[in-house]
Amino acid sequence: MKCEICGYQFIPWEKTDQKEHTQHCKKFLKAQRKYGNDFVNYYEGEKIKQENNPVIDDSSKDIRTRVNAAWRVLWVYYSREIRLNGYKLNFCSFKAFVPDFLYQNPSIFPADVMKELRVRYPSGARKRRKAV
């Protein structure tokens, strides 16, 4: 079965599975408390992407709606990074994550949506220069 909270898949009658799931769930919930309810598990994330990607790509919709849809999807990627980092609680903020993510994935959204996002989330040029 799949946990509705953390998205972990496990066999309920397997003790080790259960144990691992409990640990995973705790970590997930801690992270959700830290990062807020926009922090989502893998399955919620996939659903959000499925719902919002068509909106982002639909140029007949107004740009605000499309940017908001992109914002939801960015939270999915942000959640994924936190998950891949073992639900680290000192991960960078969403605001700091977005500019770098957009920089690394320049064609992930249509150009007009990208432009708006870059205005909303100005790039951390200072930080990047320091890294070099």
Ligand SMILES: [Zn+2]
């Ligand atoms: Zn769980």
